[in-house]
Amino acid sequence: MSGPIDTAAMSDAALAAHLAEVAGRILLEVRASGVFPAKALGKAGDQTANQFLVHALRCARPEDGLLSEEEKDNPARLEKSRVWIVDPVDGTREYGEERADWAVHVGLAIDGEAVIGAVALPGAGRVLRTDEPQSIPAAPEKLRMVVSRTRPAAEATGVAERIDAELVPMGSAGAKAMAVILGEADIYLHSGGQYEWDSMAPVAVAAAHGLHCSRIDGSPLVYNQSDVYLPDLLICRKEHVDLVMNALRAFNAETKADA
Template sequence: ALREQRADDGLLSEEMACDGARLQHSRVWIVDPVDGTREYGEARADWAVHVGLAINGVPTIGAVALPGHEDGIVLRTDQPRAIPPAPEKLRMVVSRTRPAPQAVAVAEALGAELVPMGSAGAKAMAVILGQADIYLHAGGQYEWDSCAPAAVALAHGLHASRIDGSPLTYNQQDTYMPDLLICRHEHADSVLGALKG
């Protein structure tokens, strides 16, 4: 459908071979048809579908569907919602099977509770839905794992960056994305500081 309706844009998806043609485009759709394959296969709720658009490398437009969520919701850049206030004890979503040592160390430094969860999209949307406050990932991902979630998070007024504080940049020749931080702006300095400490 994207090839038909946006023929002048580039396309990158986890489920297709990349011939490099997308690198010639300033607008590139970045898609992950099933983010959290393990969770999907186990009939869990914490998997997602990502459709994002990077313009000149910036995650700009996106939607993250949570089909397994009790409401089957889709969070979108064009329909931002109010984010619930953070509780006194912060909650950090981490991989349910392999939490990154950096995330565990930051959680300890901030006195945050660890919340294990599956897909990257589900984790990022948990911050928007008020189920978590910080999503810190340092275990390596690919562009399709975070483009749509980052776009949606930014549209909701959240902080989204690499764990050194630098911007997330998409449509790179190497699609590997080593790390990611999504959180409320008021927590970003504390998290980034704890990472440096």
């Protein structure tokens, strides 16, 4: 049996990818155990993966700050330049339903910027990471926009209508962002409310692949804030930014006029 991995010697990106991949395997094992009824599975998976990620990061990077969806917030992180932001299960419903569109997010924000990250898609057997960018397939003639499969935001559907984009319903935020990288979609516009852990790792990975990432008004996404609510997000190819922004302005103007 091999000895423990020296995580302290790993690069931040390699550590993020390793932890996301292992947490994904743990989650698959929790689900496959069959001991949790459907209503309890999501919570069991979240808490189990969270314990692994939190302990692993505190062991590997004890001087860094940490913010997790499943942990009580800690003001000490606000004094740190380097803060790990994790979401043990992004898409709890999809995880419980044994779909593939859920994710594990492990990311590192440095001075508020999403710099390092990995997004594991355990149901698809993939981990996308900032240090191993891949080429993004060419966009088709008819653009595709990923939206929530249960409650698509009005702004997203309004923009899709104006640019004649096909809607692609999907689960977690991480799965949606990675769909743009994988060439399964071209635009991810969200305005229905999110928190820092929902977007930080996906944004780091998407930016490393050359995609545009911002708030829907074009302003930067800033992390490790005292208020972790970060409600909107745009991830798309850079050549589509003006098209999306113009359509969004037209939708907002029309909505305001109708109010």
